Amino acid sequence: MTDDLGPLRQAMSELSEYGGTADMYERALRKSRQSQRRMAVGTGAAAAVVVFAIGATVAVATSHRPDPSTPPAATPTGDRSQDPGCPSAQTLGTLVELPAGWSFAPTGVECVEAWAAADVRRPDTTGVSYLFHYTAGVGWRYHDQGVEWSCADLGLTQPASFCTS
Template sequence: MTDNLGPLRQAMSDLSEHGGTADLYERTLRKSRQSQRRTALTTGAAAATLVFAIGGMVAFATRDRPEPPTPPGSASTSDGPQNPTCPTTQTLGTLVELPAGWSFASRAVDCVETWAAADVQRPDAGAVIYLFHYTAGTGWRFHDQGTGWDCKDLDLTEPASFCTS
């Protein structure tokens, strides 16, 4: 039996001419991009895990901490035991910057519930009142200036000298 491989070789040669070359470049780029995405995703997940782990440790370590001490300068003034966190005019002076020539009046700060009012003297006009509000966690903050406020708008249940109604 004689093997006649000539036609088979010719057929294979014809197929190779029409098939082109194998393009490995595109497949290499696709795999490289896939590897980059996996690396970025893994790095991001590791970073997020680290942040949550540190946050959890801090929360665990600080959960049994006692409350911070009362800041200096927040001694009681005219309201006595009803409002032990009523600030002094020196404390309020650190919260706002008064214009040149303006100053807090020498009389005590008027505190009602979580509100404090201090008279401010102006050289060119009459007195104006600065109103401050206390919020747990943030402390005293400047709220407004004027000559009086509606107690209902401030959610006050007690009468206050700085309220107009």
């Protein structure tokens, strides 16, 4: 076999004179800068999403938080004219469903700060009290039933007959 590649070599030589050199450096630099821009935009977008998520969580949490103000200090219901915030036994009766034969005692409701306690009459002779808590914007809500509670656990700064110091 003969090697007749002379015309092909001649054609390639002529083409190389007109084609110039391939410049891969500029193309690599352009791709690198494009990748850097994409990374910066992606990082910025991710940071914005995180900031927005934290801000939205804080906004929702603070909007559902009860008002920090508490009602004025309360007194027993015998002196209702000085404390309109202390609920009556009838009002508290609408918040809980007492078992059959039970009723709130006529002794009234004792209120101290944001807490109210009402004695309950039962068929047996054992005493029990129902404890209610007041939250601004929500109102009075049932909290617990029992004989006495810890004033410190309730956050009371004033003495109350329904709790111990």
